[in-house]
Amino acid sequence: MAKLDETLTMLKDLTDAKAISGDEKEARDVMEKYIAPYADEVFTDNLGSLIAKKTGNANGPKIMVAGHLDEIGFMVTRIDDKGFVYFQTIGGWWNQVMLAQRVTIMTKNGDVTGVIGSKPPHVLTPEARKKPYEIKDMFIDIGASSKEEAEKFGVRPGDSVVPYFDFTVMKNEKMLLAKAWDNRIGCAIAIEVLKQLKDEDHPNVVYGVGTVQEEVGLRGAKTSTHTITPDIGFGVDVGIAGDTPGISDKEAVGNLGDGPQIILYDASMISHKGVRDFVVETADKNNIPYQYSSMAGGGTDSGSIHLTANGVPALSITIATRYIHSHAAILHRDDFENTVKLLVEVIKGLDAEKVKEITFG
Known part of the structure; x- marks a missing residue:
């Protein structure tokens, strides 16, 4: 860099x-x-x-x-029994830029890393592959095996979820990516x-x-x-x-x-x-x-x-x-x-x- x-x-x-x-x-x-x-x-x-x-x-x-x-980011709204985290968008998001992106959940115990989950193409029908995935069906995977474990990590409804990306000066050093x-x-x-x-x-x-x-x-x-x-x-x-x-x-x-x-x-x-x-x-x-x-x-x-x-x-x-x-x-x-x-x-x-x-x- x-x-x-x-x-x-x-x-x-x-x-x-x-x-x-x-x-x-x-x-x-x-x-x-x-x-x-x-x-x-x-x-x-x-x-x-x-x-x-x-x-x-x-x-x-x-x-x-x-x-x-x-x-812009997200807010945790609920955690399901398997430990997957659901969210509300905060600010304007387009669903096509969200899937498989890394996020940080800001919890009372510190930051928790997650990724917005997506289905692999192998299990999608040809019709489903052509359709944008709806935001209401998206979730965040934080590597928890249960709701109890997610709560142990400190995750709870109302927590802020922030996109993750490193500030980068590009090869053309006038161009800044962040x-x-x-x-x-x-x-x-x-x-x-x-x-x-x-x-x-x-x-x-x-x-x-x-x-x-x-x-x-x-x-x-x-x-x-x-x-x-x-x-x-x-x-x-x-x-x-x-x-x-x-x-x-x-x-x-x-x-x-x-x-x-x-x-x-x-x-x-x-x-x-x-x-x-x-x-x-x-x-x-x-x-x-x-x-x-x-x-x-x-x-x-x-x-x-x-x-x-x-x-x-x-x-x-x-x-x-x-x-x-x-x-x-x-x-x-x-x-x-x-x-x-x-x-x-x-x-x-x-x-x-x-x-x-x-x-x-």
Whole structure:
């Protein structure tokens, strides 16, 4: 494996953390460790979203940069008499990426390794082989011989089940392969933005946020935005990559390495035109590459941010990522670095006058 520099070590620590929706502690602890040195204050809301505050001008506007801590996974619902574990999906899964995949069950006694069981093709009829296996029929094999033995391992209903995958720098070292890019990369962006603002003058108060429960309804974004009451909000997340076989331009246009994606529209919001225009102007002025994207389905934390209190002008900025909502995904390091660069320059330009102009035209 390639030697990890400081940034890659942070990305590895973030993606290795096990944290499905509703059980984000591991990822929150990692994010706090990395963001605290650059914040004046770090605290959580009552649902568990992490908020790191950095003051430039204490009387300036409040700017929120939010990634979500949670990843998709599963929750144990029952154990049968033979010790096989059944589960509820947490977040959106496609059944074809699940079978025979390794998982980790987080129990009161520590981690338990399992695999999502599948029938061998030898026992399937020709018709059955053509059909996708239904999620409701899947189970996790933890090597237990009985329900009692599974319980002795510490497994019980309500335990979190997390996909297992090692962070990997690929042969092209700009290409990074890991679980949970959705959305530890957003958390990494929030960390890095505060880090790069450490010795910069900025005319506002910046909040780097790791929200909880995004994958099950943008929930932590709602509570953390209520806590902060920002003047401008940015949801940073993964976006759809359209640069692999089988995806047409009609479905997705994002290319790895072509810069941050400015989201024009998704199912959770229409991006705020004033914020969008200012971000694009800033990118052009600083020669930062970017690409436009829109998603007919799905949404990001901006969907909750912009509807909080009496409304928050908001924009989603995403990183094109291949194979999201599976055990492992690929993104491009340059896109991460250019997203950070863009947000830092945007924040430096968001003084009270500019925010008023954006909000009220």
